[in-house]
Amino acid sequence: MKETERLEYLIIGNSAGGIGAAEAIRGAGHAGSLAVISEEPYPAYSRPLISDYLAEHRPLESMLFRPGDFYERNRIDIHLGIKVTGIDTDARTVELDDGRTLAWGKLLLATGGSPVVPGIHGAGLKGVFNFTTLDDAMALDRYLDRYRRRTRAVVIGGGLIGMSVTEALVKRGVEVTVVEMKERILNTVLDEEASALVENTLNGCGVEIITGRTVSGVSSYLPGEATGVVLDDDRPIPCEVVIVAIGVQPRTGITSGTGIEVGRGIVVNRHMETSVPGVYACGDAAEAYDFIHRENRVTPIWPNAYAGGRVAGRNMAGVDTEYAGSTTMNSLHYFGLAIASAGLSTPPDEGYTVLSRNRDRYRRKVILKDGLVVGMVFSGDIERSGIIYSLMKDRVDVDGFAQALVADDFGLVSLPEEIWRSRLEAPRKAVAL
DSSP, rough: OOOOOEEEEEEOOSHHHHHHHHHHHHHOOSSSOOOEESSSSOOOOOOGGGHHHHOOOOGGGGSSSSSOOOOOOOHHHEEEOOEEEEEEETTEEEEESOOOOOEEEEEOOOEEEOOOOOOOBTTTTTEEOOOHHHHHHHHHHHHHOOSSSOOOOEEEOHHHHHHHHHHHHHTTTTTTEEEEEETTTTTTTHHHHHHHHHHHHHOOOOOOOOESSEEEEOOBBBBOOEEEEETTTTTTEOOSSSESOOOOOOOOOOOOTTOOOOOEEEETTTSSSSSSEEEEEEEEEEEEEETTTTTTEEOOOOOHHHHHHHHHHHTTTTTTOOOOBBBOOOEEEEEEHHHHHHEEESSSTTTTEEHHHHHEEEEEEEEEETTEEEEEEESSTTTTHHHHHHHHTOBOOOOOGGHHHHHSTGGGGGGGGGHHHHHHOOOOOOOOO
């Protein structure tokens, strides 16, 4: 019988949230034993860059989230290609698929999300892929290399993942058709005008977009290989490749039988702690505070995962830290078109004020509620969108200068002096006595 290894800190997940937590623990001055477990066989890499890998064979070395010596330098015991098969919150142990048992003092679940895979007939055929991990991108890349002739792909889903893989495929010379069940692409993060702008941009690059339809099945006239899809109106679309990009869902299966509360994601408080003391969660797997909706929600985006991981790590290390909250926030660059959005993209009712300024492909839209910024959509020139997001997150009352937020010359100096000066001041240096 193997001896149980004992750790002060254990992190399950090696992406943005897990790395943020590990850095926070070490940053708090704690030298206790720290291990990170990941099912993937790679050091932490920037997941948004997998589209660049597919488009231009970007090497892994240029995708790393942290330098190659990160784990050694921070005294982190990294376990790659290892799966956690069970958690015992009473014994405070985890079981690994290699037969080992690890005991922990504090545990972080940064397990991320898994792709949503609908029950489509033929989904198991060769040529059908997901697109959420580097392995997915590598597998798709190898499959595309089989074809030296015209290649056609159907992307199921017109959200962020779907648009990301679409751009990469077009750069590879693939003819792409996007099928989106809603009436417009990027419907959860953009308003109608911005969605139309992206759609027109993609159309101009040869991408066909079909909205208001679903794929009912993947067809095949070659043994075991996808050769097309059939839509719910019985329309056939021939293709060699199918990418299922409907979205991701929190990976919460690991919590089964642990007593950890799970809603849509793993429920955490403002310290990123779950319902079981000493167990924390962050990132795509967690249901954390959203400062726009004023409730716990799943917001599966990279910056939120890292920020939540930082807060979890500090609290794991005994540094009392409250999570300020997050909300949806996206900075998109598709085929040369830049778009930034955050919070609400469309007011849910008439109790909101909408400020906007449009000029060709340049658009600024800011949504207010009771003098506070609760949403924005910028396209074309998005350089100043970060200022708007800062006002939104800090809950600054903008009633006295609201119109300036969408002006062509908007910048920090457009804000009242007491606001812009506080954002320009550098932190004071400690004075040695």
